[in-house]
Amino acid sequence: MDGFSQKEEQRLLKTLQQESDNLGLVERRKFLKNAMVMVGAGAVVAQTGSVIASSNLPPAVPSWSRKLGDGVLTNPYGLPSDYEKDTIRRTVGWLTPDRISSISMTPLHKLKGIITPNGLAFERYHGGLPDINPDEHRLIIHGLVERPLIFTMDELKRFPSVSEIKFLECPANGGMEWKAPQMEGLQFTHGMLSCCEWTGVRLSTLLDAVGVKPEGKWILAEGADGSGMTRSIPMEKALDDAIIVYAQNGEALRKEQGYPIRLMNPGWEGNTCIKWLRRLEIGDKPWYQREETSKYTDLMPDGRARKFSFVQECNSVITSPSPEVPLKVKGWYEIEGIAWSGKGKIKGVDISLDGGVSWRPAPLKGMIISKCLTRFSYMYNWQGEPLLLQSRAWDETGYVQPTFKQLRAERGGNSIYHRNAIHTWKVHSNGSVQNAQLS
């Protein structure tokens, strides 16, 4: 450090650290930041890049071990550590003309296990985020029923409830990459995906309460937001596993997820899981609403389009390493990722290190639940060689996740939705990781 002897420098830094010990975290940072500017940025470099931290490393006794911390209820609703400030949802500015009808993505690279924390689950609004007073919210079920009914939120909670861990995915997840690898990281290639424990009443239980007439084959689900979001849902799905959800990972459903209630159709397009649900109408035919004609239909190369493409087919991605999680040194690493299928349980995941020339099974770990994220893991001793990392999942129906080439051969480049192709990360010899496609 310029102008100071080593001894002087150590004394100065020690003084700074002692002075700052009595300050709160934010003040301490501010103080140290200012002080460091005064002392000179050279100090940081001179001390192997972490002067401040080093005084907390062994054999030194860390500053937090030599004083008392904050008391209970400092944060009545707890938040992540201040050191996790970059674990946030992000969006891609050019994707939509504004943020009212837009989407943000889950930071998958920061998550472990299969549960997405409530504050990180991706958002998708078509008319902005409504602020709904639950006391003034109602669910009406009517149409081809014996007893049209209106429910308060308290009444819905009197029915028997179920809690199920299910993934939720926007069918446009990965949809920016039909023509080329455009996105720079995992959060943007696969982040329109979350997985929560959803609690609520089975839709079939509510349908029993109203008494569906035999000619009732479809259900129109409608949201109370400014877009009046609607989708037509076949009766078979409603009677199978659909849930009217009011809680998420143990607490009340988040506003972004449809507070006070939403529809959850496990394994189906996130768009069908109508948020801020206000109405279910039973009819004998679908309604062909905007979100099942103009949008959320898959345009094929022959100029025709698939409609009612509800299911999110089997998919997977390696979350570590990834562009956000590069390899920093040579040695052993856990190659880890997530797999999911809207048709049931994940049966297995294979990984390739060479762009799909050879494959090896990667063990599944943790819980394996139908229509839920499933973790896979493979230990690998990396010695600086470049890799073309891929994962290939298959589900209990026997369906194997397709290559991008296979998908493009069937669907061309304009179908936007349901891009569940095998994904490639290029690992460079310096350990950095880049989004890639193989042709």
Next chain:
Amino acid sequence: MRNSLNFLATNPCCQMSDNKKMNSIKLVFVCLAALLVGCNQSNTEQPADTEKTAIKVIESGATVQTGLPSHYPIGHSVSAEVIAGWDIEIRPDGLGLPEGVGSVEDGEALYEEKCSMCHGSFGEGEEQWPKLAGGQGSLEEARPEKTVGSFWPYASTLWDYINRAMPFPAPQSLEPDEVYAITAYVLSLNEIVDDEFVLTKENFATIEMPNKDGFYVDDRPDTNNQRCMQDCKDPASIKVVLGPEYSLGKKTNDKVEASTETTVASSEQQAKETYESVCKVCHAAGIANAPKLGNKEDWTERLKQGTQAIYNNALNGLNGMPAKGGRSDLSDDAVKSAVDYMLTTLE
């Protein structure tokens, strides 16, 4: 469902039971009696849970409760009038359409006032906002244009969506005749009806969309990948197309932005966020005659009235401007800060 059993259906005490067939005379009598004595609206019918429940251990060893009712009598009956307020959707066969009439001519004026700032005067779409017209015959091309005329299979979807979600800053604000008129005009932009056309509930079903046969029910799975494990392809055949290098956190990247909700922002940033999320929708393109961001001409007259007057208009609304931009949850200070931010763009 809009059916005709009006009195019976609208009286909350008189929902017919699914397992007890009453004759209508008896039903009317019961209903009149209920009206006289008042009815307990918390039950939709006689409780169905009179059976005794029991706890039973099943084969797997789990415990279940048996003897529960086939359905739970929870919830209130709901009248046709109450349902009608929310029952707004339209089906391709016209089911759900209210009485009304609207001409292409009337639609043009309404469209110009309420729609053109985003969708363009001829449906061509401003900036990234949706294009509504043209594109016919483009669906097989490399860059297809999916518009009302080229892609949408049913005119009912147009009527329904305009009615429920448009204009974007003021959903569910149009009268039925206005919806008929704007629908007629958008159809005329696509040359589906002529300029003299008048759309009504009666002639609605005669509208035929060019792409009505362009859809088929999902036929996936459409791929049949196999779990090849070794020598699956020639390594020399692999061509790698690389995406952008990962840059987040390494340099400023205006393409990738943190979600508004969790970003800790300075007051100036927060003002900009408020503008972006609330005000921009109108003030970027000048929707509903909103003064445009950074456009001195638009603001000159307003500035003459002083900043306080502009604050007041933003807080209380004026003409097309809803109070607080329609976001009553915003604090007065947040709205004022957003105004300040917009004014700084004029400097």
